[in-house]
Amino acid sequence: xxxxxxxxxxxxxxxxxxxxxxxxxxxxxxxxxxxxxxxxxxxxxxxxxxxxxxxxxxxxxxxxxxxxxxxxxxxxxxxxxxxxxxxxxxxxxxxxxxxxxxxxxxxxxxxxxxxxxxxxxxxxxxxxxxxxxxxxxxxxxxxxxxxxxxxxxxxxxxxxxxxxxxxxxxxxxxxxxxxxxxxxxxxxxxxxxxxxxxxxxxxxxxxxxxxxxxxxxxxxxxxxxxxxxxxxxx
Amino acid sequence: xxxxxxxxxxxxxxxxxxxxxxxxxxxxxxxxxxxxxxxxxxxxxxxxxxxxxxxxxxxxxxxxxxxxxxxxxxxxxxxxxxxxxxxxxxxxxxxxxxxxxxxxxxxxxxxxxxxxxxxxxxxxxxxxxxxxxxxxxxxxxxxxxxxxxxxxxxxxxxxxxxxxxxxxxxxxxxxxxxxxxxxxxxxxxxxxxxxxxxxxxxxxxxxxxxxxxxxxxxxxxxxxxxxxxxxxxx
DNA sequence: GAGTGGTCTAGACCACGCA
DNA sequence: GCGTGGTCTAGACCACTCT
Numbered sequence: 462x463x464x465x466x467x468x469x470x471x472x473x474x475x476x477x478x479x480x481x482x483x484x485x486x487x488x489x490x491x492x493x494x495x496x497x498x499x500x501x502x503x504x505x506x507x508x509x510x511x512x513x514x515x516x517x518x519x520x521x522x523x524x525x526x527x528x529x530x531x532x533x534x535x536x537x538x539x540x541x542x543x544x545x546x547x548x549x550x551x552x553x554x555x556x557x558x559x560x561x562x563x564x565x566x567x568x569x570x571x572x573x574x575x576x577x578x579x580x581x582x583x584x585x586x587x588x589x590x591x592x593x594x595x596x597x598x599x600x601x602x603x604x605x606x607x608x609x610x611x612x613x614x615x616x617x618x619x620x621x622x623x624x625x626x627x628x629x630x631x632x633x634x635x636x637x638x639x640x641x642x643x644x645x646x647x648x649x650x651x652x653x654x655x656x657x658x659x660x661x662x663x664x665x666x667x668x669x670x671x672x673x674x675x676x677x678x679x680x681x682x683x684x685x686x687x688x689x690x691x692x693x694x695x
Numbered sequence: 696x697x698x699x700x701x702x703x704x705x706x707x708x709x710x711x712x713x714x715x716x717x718x719x720x721x722x723x724x725x726x727x728x729x730x731x732x733x734x735x736x737x738x739x740x741x742x743x744x745x746x747x748x749x750x751x752x753x754x755x756x757x758x759x760x761x762x763x764x765x766x767x768x769x770x771x772x773x774x775x776x777x778x779x780x781x782x783x784x785x786x787x788x789x790x791x792x793x794x795x796x797x798x799x800x801x802x803x804x805x806x807x808x809x810x811x812x813x814x815x816x817x818x819x820x821x822x823x824x825x826x827x828x829x830x831x832x833x834x835x836x837x838x839x840x841x842x843x844x845x846x847x848x849x850x851x852x853x854x855x856x857x858x859x860x861x862x863x864x865x866x867x868x869x870x871x872x873x874x875x876x877x878x879x880x881x882x883x884x885x886x887x888x889x890x891x892x893x894x895x896x897x898x899x900x901x902x903x904x905x906x907x908x909x910x911x912x913x914x915x916x917x918x919x920x921x922x923x924x925x926x927x928x929x
Numbered sequence: 930g931a932g933t934g935g936t937c938t939a940g941a942c943c944a945c946g947c948a
Numbered sequence: 949g950c951g952t953g954g955t956c957t958a959g960a961c962c963a964c965t966c967t
Contacts, residue, residue, distance in 0.1 A: 505955080692874050
């Protein structure tokens with residue numbers, strides 16, 4: 462279970478950039494230099510740099526170098542980092558409005574389920590994320606009831622789901638898929654997000670695949686895009 | 696200007712999958728087999744497969760193989776392929792509602808511009824995409840007025856902007872960034888998309904970087920998400 | 930021309946799945 | 949135990965930018 466070299470390198474520079482050790486426009490050390498510094502080869506260095514580029518932290522320019530980009534200001538919800546990562550912990554709060562319950566999958570579920578998932582039933586709960594005391598989004602999460610012994614007893618209030626899954630169940634998000642629509646809030650949603658009925662919101666239906674084959678994290682998210690917006694790279 | 700091997704491989708399998716030569720769940724030939732078939736090495740094969748995986752066409756599973764995924768049904772607008780690629784040409788029509796004009800950049804432009812772009816001014820035009828005669832989205836595009844001699848004379852009606860830029864100006868999209876919000880339609884937008892005022896729409900502000908450094912394609916898109924939705928992978 | 934990233938070769942060892 | 953994808957080495961040549 463040791464960490465690959467490329468991941469160490471990737472995390473190191475991700476941290477350096479996000480901590481502000483580089484300014485936008487700065488050049489990272491060249492790939493050959495990094496090979497020397499970290500005693501590795503270009504294939505490995507390039508794998509790390511490619512991930513940084515996909516995430517938008519740097520931009521590679523042929524013949525010139527790896528250029529640090531300006532930091533993003535949107536909600537990085539179009540990525541694997543989870544919703545939390547773009548805000549300082551003290552600015553953000555996650556409130557549980559429905560504690561986890563075990564039940565059958567909804568009949569009109571928005572992604573096709575494997576037979577294994579279908580049989581296992583699901584654990585579902587509902588959370589609201591607030592920024593500086595203002596509701597930002599409502600997230601209903603569905604997990605297949607597999608590998609999750611003891612999950613029901615965990616208090617999720619203001620905790621990171623991804624952290625819990627990783628540390629207590631060794632489940633790690635790997636990739637995902639999402640569908641996005643614009644819809645207006647009905648009365649129930651409006652009450653929860655403290656907005657007017659018929660206010661426009663983004664609706665996301667997500668499936669996140671994990672290292673455990675057959676264990677996917679599903680969620681339905683209603684997101685306000687007044688003070689923030691969704692941001693993604695491609 | 697010859698095509699890299701990995702790209703040939705990538706395009707070949709992309710085509711095979713999208714044409715239906717594989718069903719969801721099928722395994723692609725193993726990486727070692729592809730090395731033999733295409734007389735290349737694993738690094739090259741893996742680069743092609745990694746791109747297919749990022750696009751969601753396959754899913755790699757350690758110890759098993761590369762599994763073909765179900766085809767997507769959303770608008771692939773969260774990717775580089777352009778809006779057009781998910782629909783058959785006969786189903787889709789692109790209507791010009793404002794032909795290209797040269798002018799200064801709007802003062803409240805949504806992405807910071809380089810000095811070079813700022814000085815050059817912009818070419819802007821407005822298009823509506825229809826699926827089966829029904830308006831789907833309104834796209835206002837801004838191009839920096841650089842390298843684009845003769846562009847004003849091109850008839851864009853029902854043509855692919857990306858194709859024109861590639862073949863006539865050797866400009867190729869490389870990567871991009873987008874911001875997404877939910878907003879309600881004002882009267883002008885409602886008229887253009889043939890919907891009611893205050894109907895919810897997705898609003899995208901995009902910047903697409905190209906192989907020409909300093910030449911970015913900007914667009915503002917208002918998209919209906921009734922019959923279709925946006926879809927993306929991460 | 931020197932230095933950068935882009936592509937590629939020809940190997941190697943490991944971790945995982947499946948029979 | 950065998951075949952799969954995941955990581956890595958140690959080179960090579962090319963295309964591009966900058967001076």
